[in-house]
Amino acid sequence: MSVTRRAITVRGIVQGVGFRPHVARVAAATGVTGVVGNDDARVFIEAQGESGQLDEFTRRLVDEAPVLARIIDTTARQLTPVDGEAGFSIVASQTNPGGRSLIPPDVAVCRRCREEMDDPANRRFRYPFITCTDCGPRLSIITDLPYDRPRTTMRHFPMCRACRAEYTDPDNRRYHAQPVSCFDCGPTIWLEEFTSAKDQPDVDPFTAFLADQRQHPDDSNPDQAPAPVVRADRRLQCDGTIARAKQLLAAGNILAVKGIGGFHLLADAADDEAVARLRRRKNRPHKPLAVMVADLAQAETLVELGEQEKTLLTDPAHPIVIAPAAPGAPLSGLVNPGIDEIGVVIAYSPLHRLLVDRPVVATSGNAPGQPLVTGNRQAAAVFDGLADGVVYHDRPIEVPVEDSVFRKTLPIRRSRGFAPVPLALPVAPDSTPPTVLACGGELKNTVTLTDGDMAFISCHIGDMGSLAAQQAHQRAIDTLTAARRRHPDLIVCDMHPDYATTRAAERLADHTGVRLVKIQHHYAHAMSLAAEHGITSGPLVVLAADGTGYGTDGTVWGGEILTLGGSGDNGLAHWERSWHLPVFPLAGGDTAIRHPWRLAAGIAHRWDIDNGQVLDHLTAIDDAAQQLPVVRASLADPARSVDTSSLGRVIDAACALTAAALIAAGGAAATGRIIPGGIHQSFDAQAAMEYEQLAARAAAPTAQAADDCSVQQVFQALVDEVGLVARAVDPVQAAAVAARNFHHRISRVLARELLAAARRAGAPGNRQVPVGFTGGCAHNEILVADLEEHLHQLRPGTRLLTHTVVPAGDGGLSLGQAWAGMCGAADA
Incomplete structure (x- = not known):
């Protein structure tokens, strides 16, 4: 049979997930020759063999893709065969000035790495930074694209001979795994204890935050370990640090621990005094605290889990999952006062696995009202007063990444493990949509950047009430635009005149000359639901209900039924307020x-x-x-x-x-x-x-x-x-x-008013208009269940559209703003 050659391109999350090694292994298994490489936008392959071989090669590329890969599409075209070609090789990354690759998310340590770190005969036994192509940090360490070690914060740690041998061996699962390291060449940990305990930090958190934003023109490691730690035996140093940290936690102390995307504050979750002290220091008297556990079995002693919740807890993302508390759960009642649910997360980084053998409170490491702490110098200043000690490591965090949160299977916060995986938008293939930057709301903030048919939603940023949070908001915008190499054609923000995000959008529009559109808060919520469900035209009737949103009439809205696309052209840019709660x-x-x-x-x-x-x-x-x-x-x-x-x-x-x-x-x-x-x-x-x-x-x-x-x-x-x-x-x-x-x-x-609005929107013609529920009130499970029950009674067969991908609350607001901008929304 004749030999043919194909150029194959693969688009999606195919960098940092072991995709090139996967291609090389499939090529070896199918007898195909050629090369594979990547640039800023894609993985490119030249594959040569008989036609049947190439078909099998292409099928297995997709069907057997690495766990963390997300393939959007593949394309192929014929090439002229190369005479005498032997073998299949991975070539160096290339730079494509117009290309834009997808950044993979941070994920939990995988099963095989867990087995290695538990094996006394393995050279990475109890190593706090074990990783491979299937697990570990990605987004939090990437400084530029394409994704190679010199473009990550791992550039500060040259590989030793053993690690490099694994990195260059096509049969090794660490083949081209950029964060690969070991005790001999990788990051290390150390513990610093504070000599006295205080109830509040005595440093301005914003000053501390800015200290970690300074540039390092000599490319030095901003989080470099102290010299005595560097000179010490790494394995003994790590074991001693872990042992002392566990001793401090068992004695009721509060520890700040640097993880993958930022710091946590940890305390023994069964110790009333420790939890009370943590609440007092964080000025958090009632808000429920998440609990980190060692494994699924330990989680099941604390909460009642269905199969979906178990799957989500053990997913590579390892989010916090809020579930009903188990009877007799061995926890302090101060963990979740007045609440019969507990948020649990399985220890997801190797360092957390070493530290956590009992349930511990694991809350975001930040000063009250401030963003997540990521840098060591900032941590030393902020946590002196919040914690009794700090477990540091010297791998810098480039992008702050908070934990994701689900209530059972409903997204409450979309962050680690999910961001910045893009959401596909229902854009016509032959269209050229504008690039939209959406600045989000004032609470639970995220930002979104659209690029063609994809929406990139940032990690959770938080509430915008502090200068440090506003600085973090700007950094999130910079991260998205730099990663996509796109400048917005349109900026969208909330219409509230006093939101910090509104002022930030105004400054950015003034500075760049880009058009700014301000849209109403609940319309953005409704458009978030439309984007998630791939809806491009109306009519669509949505109940948008929450606590606060600035209305077009100057009042505070929050119990609104909106009809989108109810006008003659059915475009989602047109909407009306069909009903609202009495004021x-x-x-x-x-x-x-x-x-x-x-x-x-x-x-x-x-x-x-x-x-x-x-x-x-x-x-x-x-x-x-x-x-x-x-x-x-x-x-x-x-x-x-x-x-x-x-x-x-x-x-x-x-x-x-x-x-x-x-x-x-x-x-x-x-x-x-x-x-x-x-x-x-x-x-x-x-x-x-x-x-x-x-x-x-x-x-x-x-x-x-x-x-x-x-x-x-x-x-x-x-x-x-x-x-x-x-x-x-x-x-x-x-x-x-x-x-x-x-x-x-x-x-x-x-339910009655929702269907009444749907009937009005569907006339004439008596069309069945879809109805949905969004906004913070849609996190209320009883309200959703009762609403669905009444809808079925009043109009049998009615399906209520709700959120399953992005939060119904303000964490999903920026997606709705972005979709509104793409659909041609005008100023509210």
Whole structure:
């Protein structure tokens, strides 16, 4: 048979995942000759053999691709055969000025590396940085593309002879594994203990943050280990550090530990005093803390896991998975106060595996309100006061990467292991869409850059309330644009005039001359859902519900039904507000968000609820009893408060009413264990989270929701039910039933209005218009389940579109902004 030669290109995440070695192995197995290499955009292959051999070679390239590879497409064309060619080789990387490769995410240590680090006969026994082509750091260490060791922070660690032999052996799984190292040539760890404990750091975190952003023109390692550590026997040094760190954790100390993408703060999760001290130092009195465990078996002693959750926990991404707490879980009650769920993560880096043999709290290593700490100098300044010691290593972190978080299988935070894997956009193959930079929102921030038919969403950045966070936001933009070698044709941001992200977008637009579009917050949420589901045209009807979003009318939105593409051309750039919750005043503005009883007072005042009955309930809260006269006076003057239509705030108000009833029934101590967020919120969505948990204690709703009930009637029914809590035999269970009934009734109203908007959008022609649910309230499992139940009752066969890829909350906002920009959205 005749010999042919093909040029094959493979596009996708094919760098840093062992794809070139994979190609070489498949070529050897199929008897194909040629070469494989990569440039900034792709893997390129020239393969020669008989036609059947090349077909088999191409099939196995895709079917047997490495675990971490993500192939978008392959193309092939015929070439002239090369006479006398023998063998198959990997050639040096090339630079393609117009090319843009995909950066792989950081992933957990793989099974074979775990086995090696547990084998006393292996030269990497207990090595904290073991890695291969199937695991380890990628995004966090890449400084430039294409992905080769000189373009990573591993350039500071020249390979020893043994590692280089593995690196150059096509039959070795470390063949061209860029982070490969060992005790003789790689990074090392060391421990520094603080001599005295303080409750707060005495350094300005922003100054410390900037200290780690300085350039190093001599390409020196900014996180270089102290000289005594470098001279010491590496294996003994590592073993001694691990042993002492575990001893400190067992004694109730708090340790900062440098991981793959940043630092964690660790504490014994069974030690009440250690967890209380960590909460005090981080100023985090109530927000649940994640727990790191050694393995799946240990996780199952803490939480109840279904097969999907087990699969997700052990996925190469190793995210935090929030699941129901197991009965008798051996943890301090301070880990998840008032919450019947626990977020668990299996130790994912080799260093974590060595440190963690018991459940430990593992929370982001940062000062209160500041971004993740990544550099050693910054850590030394910030953690003196937050931690009792720091475990350092000297491999620099180029890109900060927070842990990903899922609630069961619903994404809450998309970061490590998932970012920056692109989301495919439904773009026509022959179109030339604009490159859009979307700056995200003010909370749970991410940024998104589009490039052709792909959307690249950054790792989680966080809340934009500090200068350091705003600096991190700019760095995330720089990372995305540099990786894609693209400058935006359009910048999109939220329309809120006071968001830090809005100001950043304005500065960037002024500096570059790029057009800036400001769009409404809930429209961006709806477009995020549309992008995730590949929707390009309307009509589409979406319930967008959360706590806060700046409305086009100057009020605070948050309980909106929007119709997208309802106009004549059905384009998603056109939308309208089809329905919203009745408005009510935020008595005291942001103060009302922190003290939800003020929301209940505002609702009673505006919605014509039994005001005397509500105020009587609220006086059980000490703060409310003292300030109600002032609040009532402000409510009498509309100019002294801002109106809102927020579903999230209605739920907060319901939580406050129920908390007041429980105080009246059983004292403040009982309420402190159940729904403290109803009295005072110390973190975002605390009241809503705790109220959902309370509702879950009731097996099912005990009241039916009338088809024609209004939102006001739903709230009045709650007022009536919580009035009976104090006289109930079991006040907590009575409160749980009231909370469950509230969820059931309010979701009935939402389902009815959602379908009414869909009917209007579908006429004439009686089309079945798709409906969806997005925004922070879509993280509420009871609300989603009840909404789906009511939709099926009212319109059998209705499918509710929800999120499974990006968060429903503000973590997915930048994707919606980007898709809105690509669809031609104009300023709100």
